[in-house]
Amino acid sequence: MDASSKPQIALTDEERFPLLDDLSFLNALKQDEFAPKFNFKSGDRLDAVNLSKVKAYKKKNCEEKSFWTQEQTPIWLNEYLKWSSETVPFYKNKSNILNSFPTTNRDDIRKNPHLFVSDEADLYELLVYHTSGSTGPKLDVLFDAVSQASWVPQIESILQDFNISITSCKKTVAIALICAQEKTLTYASLSAYLKGAGILKINLNTSDWNHPDDAVKYLEKFNPQILTGDPLAFMALLDLKPKLTPKAMVSSAMKLTKGTKDTLESYFKCPVIDLYSLTECRNIAYATGIGHKVIRPDLYLEIFDEFDDIALPYGERGELVVTGGSNPFLPLIRYRTGDFCRLKIENGIPFLIDLEARNPVVFNTKSGIKINNIDVSNVLSEIPLAGFKMHQRKDKLIQFIGYSNEVTAEVIIDLLNIIFKNDINLDVEIQKISQNNDVEKTKYSSELISFCD
Amino acid sequence: MHNQFEIEKTLALWKSLWPQAKLEWNPLLRLQEPIWCLSHQEAKEEGLTGSFAMIRLTDHRIVINLEEIVERHIEGYALEVLAHEIGHHIFTPANLYDNAILLNRIRFGLPGIENRAPMVSNLYADFLINDKLQRVNKLSMSEVYKAINTEDTFTEFWTLMMRTYEYLWRLNRGELATKLSLHSKKIDADASLLASLIRSYSKDWIHGGGRFAVMLYPYLMEDQTFNEARKKILVLLDAEDAGLGAMDISGMTELDLEGYDEIIDMRKEALGLADGDAEKKEDSLGSGQNKLGGHGPRNGYMGPGNYIDLMKQVNPKADEQRLINAYYKEIALPHLIDFPIETSENVSLNLPEGLETWDIGDAIEEVDWLQSAIQSPSLIPGLTMQKRTYGSDSDNEVSESPLNVYIGIDCSGSMMNPKHNFSWPVLAATIIGLSALRAGASVMGCLSGEPGSYLETNGFITDETDLLTTLTSYLGTGYAYGIERLRKPFEEKPNKKSHIVIVTDNDIFSMLESDTQTEQTHWELAEIALKNAGGHGTMVLHSQPDYNKDLVIRLHKMGWNVYYVTNEAELLKFALEFSQQNYAYV
């Protein structure tokens, strides 16, 4: 059972690319002299019906100018709740009034993924994304090709804000997902939505390539329009000093500090976008000067108390809770994201203010003054750290591990001493970013049990 | 220690009611008095934990924990509890063999969650016994449940179980299924079907197990709900480990096709959907054995992994190696040469020597019915049933001494673990090896996956268990059988001539050609070994016949036979031919 739960290669190229007759560019990507040792195959799985659904999604959701207001929930919401309570076993027999729904969480999905599948969903379209669990126990996320491919129009709507568009045609790599990990699935693929443009998922780890220089040569040769990845992968890429001219870089999965963003932008000379997304519902928002701007009119967002099922008013900080989405295999109603922020609406567009992954952690100075992790994030975001872990032991010692090729431990010690008012013992370590990292997201933890008041 | 006085008093009461409890089933029943445990500690020593009673099919005993009985305030239900336990012994599951069959059928009905089978089987048996005792014998089984159930006992699953009793015994809603908040129309509908199942199959209970399991499946599907439900009713599980300690229950390797046909969803039947699907089922049975996971000759056997799982549910203490030996031996048995027939003229055959107890697992033909009947009017395997033992003349004159056999098996990375997947090479080796032992020859077995590791018997041996244990082990190293392994038995001429059989594939040629870093090449060693062995040498190659022609000719010239098999089932054919040619006597 476990063996079969791993991703496996199972299809022919005709099944992977029902709409693409000409796969010559795919072969060029795969057979290039500098190509990595791709270990997987993947397609967009879009047939004509699916493609028209992606296009319809774009039309409906990516040109929306006003999502909802404080007074008026989005118009689709009631219909969505009704549909869910009629066709989704997990929500069956609930009413179609939002306030009658309790929150759901990752555990609900993990235990009963099948209960979230709408009766109307065509099981032939079912796809499974298996997360192995660096951020918790393993989880099967069910989705279909349409909700997966909708990633691209979602990103297009962000790029619009920067007056950038993706050129859709054969013979160009539109998107390259850059990884810097010990091991990950890698493949070359195409996108029917982008009219046959190339899609890459590559791992900078030298063991993935025939020759250590090949990664740079390969990327330079195909010069992808959009680079995606996490800050660690981008910093690893930067370290290789490739001559690339991406239109934009999309960073996700980890918090992108201002320092890292600046470093990347000055080298690659393009906007580096800090994207907030979840496996369970894809992209949600991207960072702007006044907070994360929400890009999904098909998601309704609320803020909840961390522990109790109590919705908090606009402006109050709490856990972000999501309703909606376009995935018939995982309709979400009041799904707890595990991330915390305040919610603010500006001209019908919601913004997530002070978004922090997971629950806030409060640290203590030696004399017991409380320091919020948000203050730490704000200060550290100024320096080019790709990521960090900070932990406070029972004896109040702060253990800090940062990932960076530039920042020194001294700089961190100075900054933390300022935050902690020179009333703290510190143990700071800086680890170099390599092409094969094995680290988790930025993380705060403490053995001193205390939470925000 | 709980109120000692209470416990002693209960002991006296229960002891006095034991004969009456037996009367509930059969006035002639001969069953030993239960083992009365006066404390949790004593119960634990008997292997009874979690419940107040249990049965052991291996020694036909009932174990009662009186301290638990007193704690749970069910002292007053001696007849009910004792008659229930007796029911497990003489009604269902009654004996180890039927217990194993039932478990296997229930496993069929719980695909993917087979680990629930012992609990499901226990509850199924409980239904059958309790329904008889309540309705026919008019015992108050329902009162026992009332006494034991607490608010905390109930889950959706347990509500279904108790609702089923309410249907069976025409009780009011909530009399047994007391947690009304868990009631639902779905549970009512399912309970009603279960009740009719219990009634319909009370005589033929072995045939209802599959349906019962399918009905329960949705309630036990999720790990967490199952674990929770089981934990809460642990106190009632008295036969989950009934087969603990049972050894060598034969006949379980073969696929139970009849049982498979009984995996029917009663909901579907009730909806009248079953007929429409009969055709579909026919279809799937055609390709069928796949769906059933048939393995080995004629796809007629369950896989070794499944066999081990099942037998470990029958007997949680079963030794895996012993099981796997039994598995391959049982499948090999029909293919072994006949026992050599002694032709001495002046010795009478089969002298009756005495009587022994006949138990489950012994062949049914061996029962001495007359002696058993003399012993007791009721036939209880392992207790009253007898078999006659025979002595044979030991003064055997074998006209011709059979050659020994050396069996080398490629156990490299390309081979599968015979504990997880059915292995044709292991079956072939088992057939040849056991045939040779029957004929009176000695056998040396060697698994080899080299470069890497090997495992061999301690020279030529006659011990069946040692041989099987070697043959059914697994290495999964290297790429082929290591020719170097021939050195130990055949570098010098052995005392007794021997055949050599090596089961391998084309990679053996790479092995033959590989650098030995000594003067002697593998080719030379293979040649010398065969000469010294003095018997036939056969390389069984999993390969197309024309592959590596030149090298094959070279082997031929040395005197090696090369036997090609293009699929693994042909290995069986080879093993049969080899055994017949070399070890069958006319």
Added chain:
Amino acid sequence: MSKYDVFELVTHVRKCPELFFKSSSFLVKEGLNSIALLCDTYRTVSGNFLNTVFKIPSGDHLKAIGENHWRAIHISTWLLSHQDFKNASFAEEKLYDFWFEELRHASPYVKFNEWVSDDERAEEMVRLLLNCCQILPNGENPEEAADKLSSLNSAERHNVLKKSYKANERIMDIKRQMEEKRAREAANTYGRE
């Protein structure tokens, strides 16, 4: 023995002679004369043996009654021959509903012989009748009686089973599909999540 004791009436149903299992003369030549049977029953229940006007469906409706339904009706006339229903004139006007509504709803799900051979179905027929005639079974309060009937109701159970069977099949289908390799190959991912 008290009147309208469910157990007593069930025992009575289970003794139904096979004669009543026969089909109707509307459907087969050698079938029972259903109309005569109904009229007799009306007479014994009402206690008015001179009555000649009975509530019987019209010709078209009679034709629409299927064989299994007729046999259930015949068996129910045996139940109604129990002494508890003699001279129970208050029940007379309910019989039409019992025969042509209640038994019509139930008969698609109960094979006629099960009304007699299966304890539970026999009880269902008894309770259907008592409920229809607004008679409270001996020793039961209205809630109890209603619950017991609904617990036994074949039509209701059929609907529940249909739903739960469908839901369960769907879950199994999803689980199967989740194990399929084609689902496990998934599709392009474009960014980290």
